[in-house]
Amino acid sequence: MTLISRRNALRVLGTAVTLLAGVSAAAVSAQDRSSVKIGYAVSITGGNAGGAGITTIPNYRLWVHEVNEAGGLELPDGSRLPIEVVEYDDRSSAEEVVRAVERLVTQDEVDFVLSPWGTGFNLAVAPLLDRFGYPLIASAAVTDRAAEFAERWPGSFWLLGGGADYAGALAGVLGEAHAAGDINADVAIISVADGFGIDLVNAARETFAEAGLNIVMDRTYPPGTTDFSPMINEAQASGADSFVAFSYPPDTFALTQQAQVAAFNPDVFYLGVGTPFPTYIGANGDNAEGVLSLGGIDTSNAALMDYRQRHEEFIGQAPDFWASQMTYAGLEMLEEAIRRVGLDREAVANELSTGTFTTILGETTLEDNQLRDLWWTGQWQDGVFVALEPSDRDGASEIRLPKQPWQGQ
Amino acid sequence: MTRTIIGFVLVGLALLALAFMPTQLGAYGVGLLLGMTGYVTLASAWALFSGPTRYISLATVAFFGIGAYTVAVLSEAMPYPLVLVTAGLIGLGVALVVGLATLRLAGVYFVIFSFGLAELVRQLVTWYEVNVTGTLGRYIFLPISATEIYWQLLGLAAITLLIGWWISRSRIGLALKVIGDDETVAAHTGIDISRVKLALFAISATIITLVGAIQAPRWTYIEPAIVFNPTVSFLTVIMALLGGANRLWGPMLGAIPLFLLFEWLSANFPNHYSIILGLMFIAIVFIVPRGVVALAEDLFKRARRKEAAQ
Numbered sequence: 231m232t233l234i235s236r237r238n239a240l241r242v243l244g245t246a247v248t249l250l251a252g253v254s255a256a257a258v259s260a261q262d263r264s265s266v267k268i269g270y271a272v273s274i275t276g277g278n279a280g281g282a283g284i285t286t287i288p289n290y291r292l293w294v295h296e297v298n299e300a301g302g303l304e305l306p307d308g309s310r311l312p313i314e315v316v317e318y319d320d321r322s323s324a325e326e327v328v329r330a331v332e333r334l335v336t337q338d339e340v341d342f343v344l345s346p347w348g349t350g351f352n353l354a355v356a357p358l359l360d361r362f363g364y365p366l367i368a369s370a371a372v373t374d375r376a377a378e379f380a381e382r383w384p385g386s387f388w389l390l391g392g393g394a395d396y397a398g399a400l401a402g403v404l405g406e407a408h409a410a411g412d413i414n415a416d417v418a419i420i421s422v423a424d425g426f427g428i429d430l431v432n433a434a435r436e437t438f439a440e441a442g443l444n445i446v447m448d449r450t451y452p453p454g455t456t457d458f459s460p461m462i463n464e465a466q467a468s469g470a471d472s473f474v475a476f477s478y479p480p481d482t483f484a485l486t487q488q489a490q491v492a493a494f495n496p497d498v499f500y501l502g503v504g505t506p507f508p509t510y511i512g513a514n515g516d517n518a519e520g521v522l523s524l525g526g527i528d529t530s531n532a533a534l535m536d537y538r539q540r541h542e543e544f545i546g547q548a549p550d551f552w553a554s555q556m557t558y559a560g561l562e563m564l565e566e567a568i569r570r571v572g573l574d575r576e577a578v579a580n581e582l583s584t585g586t587f588t589t590i591l592g593e594t595t596l597e598d599n600q601l602r603d604l605w606w607t608g609q610w611q612d613g614v615f616v617a618l619e620p621s622d623r624d625g626a627s628e629i630r631l632p633k634q635p636w637q638g639q
Numbered sequence: 640m641t642r643t644i645i646g647f648v649l650v651g652l653a654l655l656a657l658a659f660m661p662t663q664l665g666a667y668g669v670g671l672l673l674g675m676t677g678y679v680t681l682a683s684a685w686a687l688f689s690g691p692t693r694y695i696s697l698a699t700v701a702f703f704g705i706g707a708y709t710v711a712v713l714s715e716a717m718p719y720p721l722v723l724v725t726a727g728l729i730g731l732g733v734a735l736v737v738g739l740a741t742l743r744l745a746g747v748y749f750v751i752f753s754f755g756l757a758e759l760v761r762q763l764v765t766w767y768e769v770n771v772t773g774t775l776g777r778y779i780f781l782p783i784s785a786t787e788i789y790w791q792l793l794g795l796a797a798i799t800l801l802i803g804w805w806i807s808r809s810r811i812g813l814a815l816k817v818i819g820d821d822e823t824v825a826a827h828t829g830i831d832i833s834r835v836k837l838a839l840f841a842i843s844a845t846i847i848t849l850v851g852a853i854q855a856p857r858w859t860y861i862e863p864a865i866v867f868n869p870t871v872s873f874l875t876v877i878m879a880l881l882g883g884a885n886r887l888w889g890p891m892l893g894a895i896p897l898f899l900l901f902e903w904l905s906a907n908f909p910n911h912y913s914i915i916l917g918l919m920f921i922a923i924v925f926i927v928p929r930g931v932v933a934l935a936e937d938l939f940k941r942a943r944r945k946e947a948a949q
Contacts, residue, residue: 274909274910274912275909275912275913276870277864317909318905318906318909319905319909319910319912320905321870321905321912322868323865323868323870324858324860324861324865324866325674325677325854325857325858326905328670328857328858329667329670329671329674329902330905332666332667332670333667333670333906335666335667336665336666336667336668337665337667349776349860350776350858350860350861350862350864350865353776353778353859353860354857354858354859354860356859357859362666423765423766423769423775424765424775424862424864425775425776425862428768428769428773428774428775429774429775432773432774450769450770452762452765452766453864
């Protein structure tokens with residue numbers, strides 16, 4: 231017990247507090263109104279940190295870096311103001327994200343607030359930002375009720391679609407493959423018992439039936455499941471040619487590994503969030519080939535490929551193939567709207583809602599405050615996660631079926 | 640007697656001043672007061688049961704989440720005051736069932752059980768939502784402003800402190816102290832240990848449930864991962880321990896500085912928050928194991944003794 235005496239502990243603590251106080255005093259001293267203040271609260275720590283650290287934070291940092299490198303945000307009169315960032319950690323707690331946004335608006339008096347990561351957190355701050363008259367560009371929120379929310383909070387913009395969109399697109403892909411005789415009509419589905427998985431599987435139950443598909447297995451597993459072999463065995467025994475998992479990142483990686491161990495080689499292998507991450511191909515190499523998931527990119531889009539290059543150089547890691555591009559495009563739209571109408575928040579919201587923008591996604595317009603030109607289904611092909619669906623849109627790739635058997639067994 | 644009356648008048652005046660504060664503060668100030676009052680109530684309610692009995696409960700978030708979920712489920716079906724009453728009753732019911740089954744556990748077994756209870760409730764809610772209702776997230780569109788939430792929490796905090804004060808001067812409070820010191824002795828002196836513990840656990844849990852229910856309209860959208868966040872349990876424990884779980888004002892004196900400190904840390908050190916939090920936990924257990932109120936009393940006594948010696 232005498233190893234650390236109370237006196238010593240107090241001394242160390244005192245030094246630490248003094249040091250911390252010194253650092254923070256230095257951090258807040260630069261305060262002059264020759265900049266545009268942009269604030270955001272995201273999950274830097276806690277359960278949501280993984281997703282926010284791949285999709286949201288790197289893009290915010292990249293964008294701020296690029297804008298300031300160019301001299302700052304351009305205003306209608308052609309002058310430029312550098313961005314000053316106020317960044318808070320919401321610690322993956324809904325109460326924290328609400329209070330952090332209140333602080334951004336009323337204490338820091340930021341000019342614009344960027345969206346947090348996650349459907350729930352975007353919804354938590356939406357009524358607040360609406361009341362304060364700030365636009366909300368929700369780039370990491372998947373919700374089927376976006377139209378209703380856009381009506382309720384006119385300054386809110388929803389860039390990532392809803393569960394029904396993704397499930398419906400997948401039904402289209404599978405239905406077509408079945409009609410072409412590539413696969414049988416049977417599908418085995420597993421889904422994570424969390425907001426995302428439930429939204430998608432509910433939509434899938436309807437749309438798959440409409441597409442003439444037959445769900446022969448429908449299992450839900452709790453988040454945090456690590457052993458998928460019983461479900462994989464059941465899917466294997468079901469005789470379905472298509473295996474669909476509406477999964478979260480840890481499950482997505484585990485399913486890929488365990489399907490290899492079980493030598494489970496369905497013609498269609500579809501996994502959820504995490505598949506379009508650069509780490510997925512890093513972990514699976516050639517075995518990623520042919521795996522289907524949400525999102526995807528159009529490799530013929532030069533602006534997008536250039537963005538991916540810049541992201542990799544600045545952050546040290548490539549962006550994911552799904553929500554990253556929408557996050558960055560949302561920032562480009564904000565930047566362009568400010569260039570056109572200035573820092574008046576109502577005018578910016580109005581411009582976002584009605585204007586047409588050139589972003590890394592191409593020509594971008596919002597319909598009822600929602601981005602609808604999205605890639606719903608993609609596939610790993612030759613080391614790139616390419617977009618498949620909607621197949622009639624420019625830049626869509628052809629699906630490759632059946633998926634090659636796992637290598638290196 | 641006159642001292643008690645003066646005390647009540649002072650506390651009443653303080654409450655009035657606190658209730659008046661939102662008119663002087665902006666939205667962020669109200670948010671801060673709201674969060675602070677929420678944790679003061681949680682820590683005080685936690686200490687009602689855990690202070691005298693020394694049962695460290697990590698089940699706070701189980702009840703907190705039940706309260707929030709009740710509001711989410713019922714907010715459109717019945718008027719708001721009725722929703723709060725229902726939430727309180729559900730919390731009470733769960734606390735009685737759980738208490739009857741488990742308050743015979745002691746020490747570390749109870750800690751582990753209470754932590755497991757939070758996870759169990761979360762998984763049950765998830766299972767129900769997935770298999771029965773087929774949705775997971777729920778929306779709360781109640782027109783309740785932050786100031787109104789703050790007033791409700793303030794009222795609840797006052798009630799909690801009043802209950803704490805009443806218990807400390809009643810027979811049940813004396814019984815609790817004996818139980819905390821030695822259960823065997825308590826049983827031999829004729830105290831009905833189980834009933835006393837159960838009553839306290841139920842009161843404490845009901846208040847915690849109400850805190851969750853009152854705060855829920857602030858988030859618009861809830862899902863199990865949001866309302867059953869185990870950090871709430873840990874923060875409540877550490878706040879009560881810092882202030883001193885055995886004193887009426889202890890949990891409050893722990894909750895306010897810690898809440899402000901966390902706020903300051905997350906604003907200034909977003910990347911190091913967890914590390915600093917961990918160090919704080921260690922520091923509190925090492926330096927003020929019985930809480931700052933007890934520490935201040937010790938120092939005060941020592942100074943008095945010195946004076947007397949001279």
